[in-house]
Amino acid sequence: MSLDPLYTLAFTTALFGSGHCIGMCGGLVTALGLSPDGRRAGISFHLLYNLGRTMTYTLIGLAVGWAGSALVYKQSLHAITRYLLLGSDLLVILAGLGTAGLFASINLMQLEFAAPISRMTKATRILHRLPPSAAALPLGILFGFLPCGFLYAMILTAAQSADMLRGAGIMLSFGLGTLPALFFVGNAARMLGASKRVWMFRIAGALVALMGGWNLYRHLRMFALVGGM
Numbered sequence: 001m002s003l004d005p006l007y008t009l010a011f012t013t014a015l016f017g018s019g020h021c022i023g024m025c026g027g028l029v030t031a032l033g034l035s036p037d038g039r040r041a042g043i044s045f046h047l048l049y050n051l052g053r054t055m056t057y058t059l060i061g062l063a064v065g066w067a068g069s070a071l072v073y074k075q076s077l078h079a080i081t082r083y084l085l086l087g088s089d090l091l092v093i094l095a096g097l098g099t100a101g102l103f104a105s106i107n108l109m110q111l112e113f114a115a116p117i118s119r120m121t122k123a124t125r126i127l128h129r130l131p132p133s134a135a136a137l138p139l140g141i142l143f144g145f146l147p148c149g150f151l152y153a154m155i156l157t158a159a160q161s162a163d164m165l166r167g168a169g170i171m172l173s174f175g176l177g178t179l180p181a182l183f184f185v186g187n188a189a190r191m192l193g194a195s196k197r198v199w200m201f202r203i204a205g206a207l208v209a210l211m212g213g214w215n216l217y218r219h220l221r222m223f224a225l226v227g228g229m
Contacts, residue, residue: 008173009210009211009214010154010171011174011177012177013174013177014150014174016201016203017178017200017201018177018178018180048133048136048140049139049140049143050179051137052136052138052141052144053144054176056140056141056143056145057144057174057175058168058171058175059168060144061158061169062167062168064155064158065159065161065162065166065167067159068159068161068167069164082219085219086219086220088160089160089215090212091156091212092153092156092212092215093212095205095209096206096209096210097205097209099205100209127139144175154170158170158171160215160219
């Protein structure tokens, strides 16, 4: 069985978009990984943290994949679903191209909201009272919900899959793609200067647009608006 192209695209998008992850939460994760006496957490902290974050992504994929399938297969909503899918495909393409630098009016980097972050901060303070080894997994689960434009694009893509397992696979691939940079967050932050991060964002944006284009073609075929290959 061949690998779904969306899995590869989701993984690669996360790989290039992880420069944003480092800038957004890398410093915070490093601080949370410090013990009360100032010692850095070991490899177990980062393993458990990233396991928790990837678990959240996968469960989100399951949920939105199920929701997408409920819409697609409900005959009474078939006409509405057609326009929702095609419209969301175009939105993902535009957001990806905007992030890649084609235009600035729609940019994934601007799709982040302060309200969820403030609520998460309160929960983080509570978890930070625990030893790093005990806090790592719940922190990862919590930070899987951290608002991020690339995450939104992946969630939308997972929902468009209209399949629970496929949606979970897309989000799992995305989570795995963020691991290299976040796992080695200290070294990665030093290696990636501002100019390198800009180019990484642009490549990630182009990959998001490619995912939107792939889904657009797939949905046009689904609705018999274009011929098969």
